[in-house]
Amino acid sequence: MNTGRSIALIDVNNFYASCERVFNPKLAGIPLAILSNNDGCVIARSAELKAMGIKMGMPWFQLKENAEREGIMAMSSNYALYQDMSNRVMEIIGQFAPFQEVYSIDESFLDLSGQRRCHTDIALDLRARIKQFTGLPVCVGMGPSKTLAKLANHVAKKQSQYGGALDLHELSPTALEDLLSSIECRDIWGIGSRLAPRLQELGISNALQLRQADPEFIRQQFSVVMQKTVLELQGQACIELEEVAPPKQEIISSRSFGTRVQDLQNLEESVSLYMATAAEKLRRQASYAGALRVFIMTSPFGDGPKYANSKVISLPSPTDDTRQLIGVALWLLGKLYRPGFDYLKAGVGLLEIMPAAGQQTDMFGFSAGNEKSARLMNTLDAVNRRMGKGKLRLASQGYKAPWAMKQEHKSNSYTTSWNEVVVIKN
DNA sequence: TCTGGGGTCCTAGGACCC
């Protein structure tokens, strides 16, 4: 047994909701919603809330009215807490096998190929250890490809008889076919709400039917992406594990405003702040950007006048200097701005990202200015790491930020801030 | 009154060149 490729997908159940519960036992057993920035809509749900039929992305204001009567609680999202809990979980998972891909904040692939112990036993150990050290519940799915591991994980989460861990290798061929025929296409990794109906038109409505489809035909009808999905369902691993996260090709920073913004000055402040955030991320991965994008938009909802626009511009030479990036972004914003609209959101993106080492600058770029800039940016980042995000900033970022987002139900940063750490008293 | 944010990959079609 245990020959050939075996990939596990470990996924924390209801991750954000589970994190909140670890630190606040009063939240146990009740329908709990985690809200997006600005407390806009529901981005994570406890099992109880899912059972009530509340959908992902539902606007909170629609839910709020009856929340109290139905016993629904809501929390603003607390990314510092979730990221820290995620780091702990990922570290434990990495102890179980040498090849791990951290796929998202709450999911990790792990290569179990060649491990002699029964893989289901390994998975059950993993669950127990994560529960013991972090308090978080996880499920594990295993199969010969990433797509099948995802699918097994989905089943392990829905069907309690597997005890939170399912290895597709252990199913008989007929049992596997039964299982696959019970999975709708929409629930397969890589198939979303647009493609599922198109598959349906071709008479393909479940995972078994898609697995039996001709990969070449699927490629013609759709694309190489879905062709890979078919092959992966057949047990052929086409999507490799990526141990080291590749550097980002694009870095985006954007936010909806807490209140609508009309004037250019407030837009300038917000764009400056988002660009400062993006530039810091850029430097953290030791890269330069060759181009940038700025966008602004009004709300797409309601009857008010609508305007949305974005512009990209190439930089004269690649840079990671916040001052330069903000300067260009504000110039671009000036081109985009139209008075007379209630703006909802602005954002920036850094594009054409390349490694900082060995970059050519423009013909004037090799002067002492570059080194000075690097020193200044290092200092800026160091101060902000030590004293807190945004303590040191450019004047264009403003001070009052009347447009800043709302977060009315935020939990403490229990694990990352000494002021908010949990103290147990007798 | 109130509707998230941050990513990736693929394809079609236009511009342009010879």
Next chain:
DNA sequence: TCTGGGGTCCTAGGACCC
């Protein structure tokens, strides 16, 4: 009147993911 064919590069848009 007749109005090729092939290649490359870029961009916008569509689709997906969490």
